[in-house]
Amino acid sequence: MNLLGLIVEYNPFHNGHLYHLNESKKITNATHTIAVMSGNFMQRGTPALLDKFTRAEMAVRNGVDLVVELPTLYACQSAEIFAHGGISLLNSLNCVNSICFGSEIGDIDILYLISKILIDEPIDFKIKLKDYLDKGLPFPKARASALFYYITENKLYDTSEEDLLNMLNSPNNILGIEYIKSILKLNSKIKPYTINRINSGYNSLNVNDSICSASAIRNALKNNSLNTINYTMPKDTYDIINRVIESGFNLVYNEDFYQILSSIIIRDKDNLTDYFEVNEGIENKIYNSIFKCHNIETLQNEIKSKRYTMTKISRTLNNIMLGIKGVDILKTKDLTNIPYVRVLAFNEKGCEILKEIKKNSEIEVITKFSKIKYINSNIFNTLINYDIKATNMYNLIYYKDNFDMLKAPLDYITSPKYIK
Template identity: 40%
Template structure:
């Protein structure tokens, strides 16, 4: 019996995810699948379109066997830290044989060789990189040139410089490289596999095809498309769950729904304390504080803050970290401990209960299925991380259209899901 791990957001679960699930099991020969999934906040530095419990049901009802939550400290971080948290969780299960990710390249050997060089960063690589940086090239160009040069010396491969540029500029390739880097750094026994992304790119906004990106689906819904009009892009469980979530006022959720809360946080902190927020540097706190006086909606604030110096992704993460109160000190404390401190199981398929039995025997981190029973038994670092997650989930509920669901300790009101 083999188990494949999937690193996901499912925001929402769509036909491309279903293809990834089925193809991953096919190429690895896996019997079961375990998805580590971003919780209520996702890697773009934004709130999820619909909460993690709804998305867990979508995944389980579509065939994923188990869903484990990626804590917010990692689900909203840069590609490297997102990969660190995700791979650490899969490794900590003690039962995952493969991790299979989608990539634009669709070729594991090329990705693996590049990841090996970047994981080790040999003295030779650093010397070549420094040479290109000193010549005036940007870091991205210098890294591409250095990898191309080192690869020609290390491996007998017939890849052009353009191949390297394409590999290192595509978002899923970048994540794939980071996943393999962390497998190597953790000395994990998990093997890496990849499948080529089909039809649409990561940021493709088209929903004409049956395979559409999650961002395209969200964009269509945010632009007043009817759910019925994009039903062809998603499995039936996603469609049913979204209908219910819309009817109950649990979605849609956008970053703008937190504009009032963010302005409160900015006013409360002021520039002096904002500089302690994770990923804020170089006086960015003053720029945010200044622009917050004239731009209320977060989307407008982001436009006002945008410069060539700061990527949109980083600005999103900075504002989200401000909203959630994630400081450099707090994040670096958890990072120094080596990543996530627990395995929180959001749900499982009833027919896959063998996975849970195996997990109880092999897991290298504390397992959480019942919040009430688990939190008091956790060791201190895990308890601290979970307490923060409880706070983050409560903040997330502020975005609900139906305000009767805005609540304290929302984590305790959602039981472990079995379908």
Template identity: 40%
Template sequence: MNITSIIAEYNPLHNGHLYHIEKTKSNTKCDGLIIIISGNFVQRGEPAIIDKWRRTELALLAGADLVLELPTVYAVNSAEFFAFGSVSLLNQLNCVKSLSFGSEEGSLSLLHKIAATLVLEPDDYKSQLKALLDLGISFPAARAKALMNYYNDDTIGTIINQSNNILSIEYLKALKRLNSPICPTTVKRLGGSYNSTEMDRVFSSATSIRTTMKKGAKLNELNLAIPSYVFDALFNDSLCYLEDIYPYLRFKTLTDESSIKNIPDAKEGLENRILKNLIEYKTFDDFSINTMSKRYPLTRINRILTQYFIGFEKFDTYSMRREIPAYGRILGFNDTGKAMLKIIKKNSNLQLISKVPQNLENPMLRLDIASTKAYSIINSKINPNEDYLKSPIII
């Protein structure tokens, strides 16, 4: 069976995602499509606008055959760990032929070259990167500049700073480091950029759709940007935004200031800056404006906030995010997906979980459960114990 895969968040699913799914099926001639999806919190550091089960249902309606959850420790982390967790999960299934991802570049050749350099880290590149970091430049900016200098090519700076290209490079790095037989393929991103807040005539970004919803949805614009079944979900579900967690973060800080210091990325004095500003500023907007800087981009800060809200500080996430996942959580499937699950069980030793056990020993799975409990605080439709109560979505 020719099985291909996509790694996604669908926050929310839009017409650009449909295009990616259709192009992937056409390009790979696959018999089945697995989608690895983030849970109730996403990589940029915020709650998913709608919960993981509804997003699973929408993914199946859009063309997925089997949906597996990306464990929270990877899902709410930097692009490197997000990609590593996703690719290592797919790699362990021992039946996935290809991985399709969107990129602004639209071609693999240059992305492969950059990924190889970042994996091998030649001495010249490493020395330039260290010198730039010593100047206090943020890691993403320093890495881009070091690559530009290494290749003597200014266009690389643009390529490596585009959101989908960044993830594409990390997927390629993970495939190389795992020596995976999975074949990468890319689909050129069309329409609005990943971070665009404005609706686009071709394909609007998920960011622009969330922004439009938050401001007060313009129905005509949304109708053109998303499938009808996603439109119905957005207008009938409880929607969640990053600002919703802010009051709880302030309470947590006021009652236990020390706990945030156990989050791996809250280091180098950033933890003190976050703690001080959580106490001082009563609104999320004021906090953001006064906390972010060139060295500390807002996405990093938001990820730390979301990790803090979920309770990452209670786990050894520094080690966990470097481990290969020991299980695959089944969120949903159709008849083709059911057949794919039989193939996975035959070819892989990975534990497949359709029903979460009451006695949890795996800390990575315990963190997933903590994530849903945290999400239930801001989403009135989610039971804190939903992970134990909910069966996979079957269509």
């Protein structure tokens, strides 16, 4: 078995994802694929358009063999924490041969070189970085300049300082570097590959081609009928979204959680700093702003400043809503062995992967939640309880027009989807 690992969100699965999946299989010669997918909340601190089981089904119907859940504590955080969680989970399986990710640069050599320098921190690089910081340069610019100095001084790669800075400011390159850094930190045998992202940028809202960003698709779904963008996604994705809508479920967006979020902020006024990344006075800005705003967008704009980017604000607010505490992130962010893997969907080849995991790893494979009560581990309980809480919070919105169907917390009663 040549097992390819992917770290994904599939929010939703579209033509760009299909291209990435097929190209990744080609360049790695993979016979089987496993995707570690964010659950019901995304890396940018927003809810998923569709629930995790539905998105996992999309992935398997489009060619992924096994989809497992990236624990919530990792899924909703910065590139460094997100990447560490995904790579640590894949590495804990002891049978993944490679990982392939999309990047703006499409060149694994320069991404690997940068990652190695940032991990090893050669003395010449550290001295230059300190010099640039002492001169008052912002950290991203100082780091890029120090990297450029070290790389060119040692004739390691031919690039300009401007190109290097652009590379380090591109979201998928940033994630790619963090994936490689995690592989190096773990001394993992997983081999990294990358392919160029094509067409629209990560945050582009333009729907003008068959391959566009997931942001553009979500925006179009919010404002138009599904039929107007059917050419941007595989037929299975279109059919599943259509099925969900016809079943009376609403696609989920950030603003749907505003009332829940504002209630928690008001309730927890004196304890906001318990939540991860709520520090340096932003707690006061958040509390005071809640009385001036009527939706999530105006709240974020009220809080935004040179110090806090929109993405950081979004993640911070999401941490408050999901109750993600700083002490729990500290417990898990450097964890090298993830204690469980939660199965969301699989096909026949996925069954073969599960057998390989059970043969090679001591990780707990969760297909039925009734088993988890027999596991007594502080780290396990911390991670799994956030997964359960996130699902329950998400379903308050996802099931708001079908609340009679919520008989219990769905993590306990929903089985993985087997796609024949």
